[in-house]
Amino acid sequence: MNSNPLSSVASFLSGRLLLEEELPFSLPDSSVDILQGITSRNHSFYCSRCGNDREERFAFFPCARCGTSCPYCRHCLMMGRISGCSRLIRWTGPEPPVEGDGTLQWSGRLSEGQLAASVAVKKAVQEKGECLIWAVCGAGKTEVLFQGVEEALLSGKRACIATPRTDVVLELAPRLQRVFPGIRVTALYGGSPDRHVYSPLVVSTTHQLFRFLEAFDVMIVDEVDAFPYSYDASLQFATQKARKPESSLIYLTATPNEAWQEECRSGKRPFVKIPARFHRQPLPVPVMTWCGRWRRAIEKGKLPPVVKEWTLQRLKDGKQALLFFPHIDLMEQALPLFQAFHPHVEAVHAEDLKRKEKVTLMREKKLALLLSTTILERGVTFPNIDVAVIGAEDDVFTESALVQIAGRAGRSAEFPDGEVRLFHFGRTRAMMKAVDHIRQMNKEGLEKGWLDR
Amino acid sequence: MSLCLLCEEETNRQMTWRQFFTLVELPLLCGKCLQPFERITGECCRLCSRPLAVLDASFSIDGVCHDCVRWEKESLYKGVLSGNVSLYMYNEAMKAFIARFKYRGDYLLAKAFAEEVRQAARKIPHDMVVPVPLSEERLRERGFNQAEALAREAGMKPVNVLERSHAEKQSKKSREERLRGAQVFRLKENSSVHRKTILLIDDIYTTGATVRYIAYVLKQAGAAGVTSLTLARGQGREREAVLEE
Structure with a gap:
């Protein structure tokens, strides 16, 4: 922390929107604005932190503080309750000066695809513009950001990389810290120790952006199409709220949704596509195989013969395999059937406490x-x-889910091949679109000369 | 149409005609969220309703658990509490539930088990309902008292006859100090519990210290009897754990 007490208050508050209770010091007399936690807007409540205005996401409690039946927001409750009598604090004084040297220290080389995207990112940073980087799984998205981030840091701007998941924050922050050793990179997620640190480069879960207001000159949103960001309008609200009115907005994804793909095609959305992986090998194209009533087979304690055969072949060759299931219940019923073939088989799902260990x-x-x-x-x-x-025909396997799943194979330069098999009981539009999507990317990569074969 | 208080999914996909015509209360939690909660059943300690099945046989004497036997040996606290009823085990699901309800302050969750609290209270003779109090400081911080919320949402009329001083955490003291040490609970001025049969409400029973301290104060003030009812019951493992507000 800075030795000047006022500047440490500024660096704590600047760009944030915090509950009064979240301040570790008493409320400053000047340079702050106080916002009411919940306001009414056209006969409905509105949460000033998360933008929730859905009636069913507010409840009331007999409040000991204000003595009324006080409304509170259930949507962002887990970040500290915002109620009718809560006060949100924002800093109106000058921004603290950026400290440190934002020079990039990286000696790696960008692929041609990465280079094109890197130029676009840098341009968006300079021009406060908007840009989508549509990069296949394994293209090397992170490196594409380096020069744009350097540009921002060297011109005294504040940048944020927001991603839906804590795992990604934890992986990304140290990578950025290594290439920007002259500045402090902070990692924000629920319970993060960096919560109160001011820094010019923030890597954050999209949820944590609720605590910011007009803070960033450059906002980079990773995996825009991923749950929960794509699904939860309040996270999109948070992203907009956290960036300055005049700022750059950069989106990263391998699988833009249909509406965005259409906007790209019709020229309404500026974008750069990286259709090839950094290792210059094509993406493995999924093969579709009909497997009959797989659900009924598993319920009867059997695997569809084609699935069994495929699995035994991998085990015989000693090649590891990742098998996706549409639902937990079926996966757990299938687990012992696979364990009968080999002792070292595990299953993971979202609420699995041992997920990290198993991975x-x-x-x-x-x-x-x-x-x-x-x-x-x-x-x-x-x-x-x-x-x-x-069960690739299940609704959970959307085009983007299947493209992402296929993107797990052939990631390393050493082993660029990997088989992707979609076992199904009836082809869906999503399956065919996913296969087309991957073929199209390979075709474009070849045309650009970014693939070796 | 009713959404689960925890996951916001539909609780009741097919409403039956019977529900439609008789206006049966719809469930407040969906089956999936409700499933991991563990209702206390089977043989329990006669005093504190701790399940005896999970305890080693040597930890109970004559249907009373080891902890209660110890309490009943303390001259100050012997017999002050007529009994305790707890509804659910304090397992992972309940831990998360109480954290959200009490620490995050999701008042609405007081409704989730209200019907069960109401039914349990009906079986316990009482003529006054008293919630375990919070200190002024803690009450202002939280905005509501979770014990009072549980009572109120279960249709009871809780009376705040007690005060609690903001003392250091009980966990920092030894058992002996805790037993003999400063009482953090007092009867409020102008309150009377004389000859009342009291039902004491709290969110969780862990060591049994809170309810016994209070029962002692109430008995001293002339209460005829004190029984406690809590939503959750801590497991044996953490029986010397923190006594928290």
Whole structure:
């Protein structure tokens, strides 16, 4: 912390929107604005922190503080209750000066695709513009940001990289800290120790952005199409609220939704596409295989013969495989059937307390097979695996889910091949679109000369 | 149409005609959220309703658990509490539930088990309902008293006859100090519990210290009897754990 008491208050409050109770000091007499926690807007309540205005997400309690039946927001409750008598504090004084040297210290080389995107990011930073980076799984998205972030830091701007998941924050923050050693990079997630630190480069979960207001000159949103960001309008609100009115907005994804893809095609949305992986090998194209009534088979304690055969082949070859299931219940019923083939088989899902340990075991090659729900569709990288989806026709496997799942195979330069198999009981539009999407990317990569074969 | 208080999913996908015509109360939690909660059943300690099945046989004497036997040996606290009824085990699900209800302040959750609290209270003879109080300081911080909220949402008329001083955490003291040490509870001025049969309400019973301290104060003030009712019951493992507000 800075030695000047006023400037440490400024660095604590600047760009934030905090509950009075969240301040570790008493409320400053000047340079702050006080916002009412909940206001009424056209006959409905409105939460000043998360923007919730849905009637069913407010409740009342007999409040000991204000003595009334006080409304409170149930939507952002887990970040500290905002009620009718809560006060939100924002800093109106000058921003604290940026400290440190934001020079990039990185000697790696960008692929041609990465370079094109990197130029676009830098331009968006300079011009306070908007840009979508549409980069295939394994393109090397993070490196694409380096020069743009450097540009922002060197011109005294404040940048934020927001991602839906804590795992990604924890992985990304140290990587950025290594290449920007002259400044402090903060990592924000629920319970993070960096909560009260001011820094010019923030890596945050989208949830934590609720605590910011007009803070960032550059806002980078990773995996815009991913749950919960795509699904929860309040997270989109949080992202907008956290950036300055005049600021750059950069989106990253491998799988823009249909509306965005259409906007890209019709020229309404500025974007750069990286259709090729950094290792210059094409994306594995999924193969569709009909597997009959797989659900009924599993319920009867059997695997569909094609699935069994596929699995035994991987085990025989000693190649690790990741198998996706549409639902936890079915996955758990199937688990013993796979364990009968091999002792080292595990299953993971979203609420699994041992998720991290199991993923680590898989990475250390101590598991032969890992069964998973869609929770592992993104972010995780195992160097040399085959991938199968059992029941690919299920609604949970959207085009983007399948593209992401297929993107788990062939990630490393050493093992750029991997088989992706979609076992199904009837082809869906999503399956065919996912296959087309991947083929199209490979075609574009080849046309640009960014693929070796 | 009713949404689960915890996950916001529909609680009742098919409403039956019977529900439609008789206006049966719809469930407040969906089946999936409700499933991990563990209702206390089977043989329990006669005094504190701790399940005896999970305890080693040597930890209970004559249907009374070891902890209660110890309490009943203390001259100050012997017999002050007629008994305790707890509804659910303090397992992971209940821990998360209480954290959200009490620490995050989601008052609405007081309704989730209100019907069960109401039914349990009906079986306990009483003519006055008293919630375990919070200190002034804690009450202002939280905005509501969770014990009072549980009572009120279960349709009771809780009376705040007690005060609690903001003392250091009980966990910092030894058992002996706690037993003999400063009482943090007092009867409020102008309150009377004389000859009242009291039902004391709290969110969780852990060591049994809170309810016994209070029962002692109430008995000293002339209460005829004190029985406590709590939503949750801590497991044996943490029986010397923190006595928290």
